[in-house]
Amino acid sequence: MLRPVLDPSPAEWISSRLGGTFGAASRTVPRDYAAYARICHPAERDRGGWASWSEAAAETGRRVHGAMQWHALVGSPDPVNLTGSLWRGSPPGRGNLPSHSLTALLAVLGDHTSTSDTWFCLWEGYGWADEATLSREQLEAPRLRHPGRDYLLFTGPLTSATELGWRPRPNWFEAQSPNLFWPDDRAWCAATEIDFDSTLVAGEEALIDALVKAPGLEAWRIEPDTSLAADADRINHLP
Structure with a gap:
């Protein structure tokens, strides 16, 4: 349960080990x-069910890799509103x-x-x-x-x-x-x-x-x- x-002290060890450039x-x-x-x-399909990023990339003709970004994977220049997205479902x-x-x-x-x-x-x-x-x-x-x-x-x-x-x-x-x-x-x-x-x-x-x-x-x-x-x-x- x-x-x-x-007392937040049991979690304070983490802060000193966080750092790096923006986005790291x-x-x-x-x-x-x-x-x-x-x-x-996972992302939701417009007809129901879940899809992996790899499956979405296969449908949009993009490449998957560790630093991929969803908006780039679905062909949108807009990371927030996803304008022009090639993906018909909901984003992750x-x-x-x-x-x-x-x-x-x-x-x-x-x-x-x-x-x-x-x-x-x-x-x-x-x-x-x-x-x-x-x-x-x-x-x-x-x-x-x-x-x-x-x-x-x-x-x-x-x-x-x-x-x-x-x-x-x-x-x-x-x-x-x-x-x-x-x-x-x-x-x-x-x-x-x-x-x-x-x-x-x-x-x-x-x-x-x-x-x-x-x-x-x-x-x-x-x-x-x-x-x-x-x-x-x-x-x-x-x-």
């Missing part, structure tokens, strides 16, 4: 891990890894830590994170402060990552993947930055290899300095 943590993966997940992966959030969601992808990710991460105790960070800016969802004690607790983002902190078993979210109605749950989470042994660290349509993972080589091969995920090996900025795709960029 997910439990709120009122290491501004979101910490440096000094052996390997890194980028998990591309930003700041949230869909539940089925999160479940697939958790299955791999669980095999690469010696503890089930996990720390979870949730960005404080979500409109639904109010007293209807969180207690007043939690809302008034000190925040974990990282560059550009402040978070609420929780702890629980790894599987409780699926408990974050809110209920617009009693029988309707909208899941929110953790914005940042890691096991107590710090064997890895995963992050879904609110402005990214990808989830980043830092960890050992064996973990990254497993993610790249995992069914249900589209993961690409990257470097800590790999840029995910809007202009980072130098292969599919438009003239």
Whole structure:
């Protein structure tokens, strides 16, 4: 069960290990891990169902690679409004890894830590994170402060990552993947930055290899300095 943590100090180790140029993966997940992966959030098709970035690229005639950007992949010069997009469905969601992808990710991460105790960070800016969802004690607790983002902190078993979210109605749950989470042994660290349509993972080589091969995920090996900025795709960029 997910439990709120009122003392942010267990998460303060991360801040000193974040850095790099604008857009770098290491501004979101910490440096000094052996390997890194980028998990591309799936896109929804206009006729229903999910599509990987590789499938979208096959339909738009673009090339897939670790630093690809969705707007470039679908032929749009506009990274925000996607004007002129060749993709008929919806773009990948930003700041949230869909539940089925999160479940697939958790299955791999669980095999690469010696503890089930996990720390979870949730960005404080979500409109639904109010007293209807969180207690007043939690809302008034000190925040974990990282560059550009402040978070609420929780702890629980790894599987409780699926408990974050809110209920617009009693029988309707909208899941929110953790914005940042890691096991107590710090064997890895995963992050879904609110402005990214990808989830980043830092960890050992064996973990990254497993993610790249995992069914249900589209993961690409990257470097800590790999840029995910809007202009980072130098292969599919438009003239």
